[in-house]
Amino acid sequence: MLADVIIRAVPSARERVRAELTAEITDAARRQLAEVGAAALSLRAVAREVGMVSSAVYRYFPSRDDLLTRLLVDGYDDLGAAAEAADVPGTAPLDRWLSVCRAVRAWARAHPHEYALLYGSPVPGYQAPQDTVPAAARVGVALGRILGDAARSGDLPETAGERDPGLVTADVVDTLGGEHPSLDETVRVRALLAWSSLFGTISFELFGHFVGSVEDADRYFDRVMTDLARLIGLAPGVDR
Amino acid sequence: MLADVIIRAVPSARERVRAELTAEITDAARRQLAEVGAAALSLRAVAREVGMVSSAVYRYFPSRDDLLTRLLVDGYDDLGAAAEAADVPGTAPLDRWLSVCRAVRAWARAHPHEYALLYGSPVPGYQAPQDTVPAAARVGVALGRILGDAARSGDLPETAGERDPGLVTADVVDTLGGEHPSLDETVRVRALLAWSSLFGTISFELFGHFVGSVEDADRYFDRVMTDLARLIGLAPGVDR
DNA sequence: GGCAGAGCGAGAGCACCGCTCTCGTCACTG
DNA sequence: CAGTGACGAGAGCGGTGCTCTCGCTCTGCC
Known part of the structure; x- marks a missing residue:
């Protein structure tokens, strides 16, 4: 209980790196959106840009629509x-x-x-x-x-x-x-x-x-x- | 020269069936457009609906965008x-x-x-x-x-x-x-x-x-x- | 009437897509 | 320290647009 509160108050290292990676993905997605538009936004291309394999992105966004x-x-x-x-x-x-x-x-x-x-x-x-x-x-x-x-x-x-x-x-x-x-x-x-x-x-x-x-x-x-x-x-x- | 004129005035059988097939394709495409929208309009699905293989449709429309x-x-x-x-x-x-x-x-x-x-x-x-x-x-x-x-x-x-x-x-x-x-x-x-x-x-x-x-x-x-x-x-x- | 050529449909194939599943690893928790 | 859960990688599925090749058929010309 108390631990929960502490964890929620001070984000763990894991949570921090997760937030950073999430931001990195959205940034790459935003760049690609600005370049090719929403219809052509490819989750795989976003993954490539951040140096991930496509399936790894699904740890952060359940689907392409959620990214959108x-x-x-x-x-x-x-x-x-x-x-x-x-x-x-x-x-x-x-x-x-x-x-x-x-x-x-x-x-x-x-x-x-x-x-x-x-x-x-x-x-x-x-x-x-x-x-x-x-x-x-x-x-x-x-x-x-x-x-x-x-x-x-x-x-x-x-x-x-x-x-x-x-x-x-x-x-x-x-x-x-x-x-x-x-x-x-x-x-x-x-x-x-x-x-x-x-x-x-x-x-x-x-x-x-x-x-x-x-x-x-x-x-x-x-x-x-x-x-x-x-x-x-x-x-x-x-x-x- | 004269033949050209005649051919142009009276469409040949080939031209007629081509026009019919083109209409059939656009009709199927229109139906699919109304159902799933432009972004999800699939040339392959249109081909399936008219009983063709996808490559055959390219005889009538050079690309999906031309169909659109x-x-x-x-x-x-x-x-x-x-x-x-x-x-x-x-x-x-x-x-x-x-x-x-x-x-x-x-x-x-x-x-x-x-x-x-x-x-x-x-x-x-x-x-x-x-x-x-x-x-x-x-x-x-x-x-x-x-x-x-x-x-x-x-x-x-x-x-x-x-x-x-x-x-x-x-x-x-x-x-x-x-x-x-x-x-x-x-x-x-x-x-x-x-x-x-x-x-x-x-x-x-x-x-x-x-x-x-x-x-x-x-x-x-x-x-x-x-x-x-x-x-x-x-x-x-x-x-x- | 026969023949060359153009038009055509089918099929295989390429590169890409979204998404799923499995598997080994690594870090953090209790 | 042991266990668990998050994680990234990889393979794979079914789909996409599009290209190329291959035979077949129909057509227009000599």
Whole structure:
């Protein structure tokens, strides 16, 4: 009993080397993911890179999909951290919004294969476990914080106060600033719209669907994100 | 010379059976794609299904990727046809818009694996050939036609007439109704935004990113698409 | 009508994949 | 000190995409 506690508190040498090797494997896998993409990620090649035989890797990851899951969670965390780092609380809502959006796009362009793993086609026959959810939500939470802060500081216009229970979840209501006169179902739906449009825009750019349509991707992105910010009231806006 | 013409006009028996076998292979491949997804699509399994040995299939498709390309083009065409069939020219712009958007979503939900092939992660190391472009553009063209018709029939509000050459391509200007007082760069960018948001919304729904956020997917989709229609002026709209 | 050649399917084979099982070794635990 | 459990290596299974060779058959031309 006491020994157990001690063992758990101070990792044994065995546990330490195991953690190191696990990290070495995930690093090699991440490198290979960045090079050849998720579909071509080969557990055998990862094993070769760390100087192991393929079967030895199975001591650390039960399957290739588990290795992919690890990369998935790491990717969500890395992207989420980048988004949070780009946010500067206290500045103008539109600036915060644009800064986070640009950071997400920059991360996606810097890690195209990882982005495709996170937001592209799901791995067939693979169900994302529950522990990926918090990491996956970080970008959305960061964007929601901007909206909530703007509402509390009075930077958002009043709403019609529309209620529509059963449209979005209570979690979304919380994430988007909770109950507030400036936040009703219309705003919440639009915030979700802006959130998915951010990734829709980036996906279209990365996956080549804008080829032949958009000439200046940088300026296009900024304009679209600004329009979305106006749509949810984060910036003084004209029009419809 | 004359013989050549005749041969080309009336397909020989050999050409006919070749066309039939090619169709049989693509049909089997489409079935397998719908079942197991693009990543797990096996050329050998397709061969087994049509009663061939794997090497024989290579007489018809040079590689697995070429088979996937065929399915890609077919998918774009099928989706494009569904979108066009849903459009009823002459009715109100918002109704046309919603009808096409709903048709795209319905097709995506009915063919999730094919949708993932079209709009999910691109196949690694695979570059879509040029002949996929026209098929891929059909949905965008259908949506653009609604906007152009609305502009010509005076259903769109006047614009500030903003010009911004180099932001979107001339093709997009043409597709979105050409030059018209009701169409300026602001509207065109928003139309592209709405287009990519349509697929961003569907992708998020299909790939599970809305789990835990959106409760009633049907109503959410309609509200978002209506907001997008208002954003580009297809419906009388309030707000910012 | 016969013949050369092209198209075709089958089969073997290569290199690779994910994954499983066994076996000898080595370090840590009780 | 003895025992046990984690570990890496290796062989092996069934699968994959793709290539090459071999006969057969059908076709178009002289």
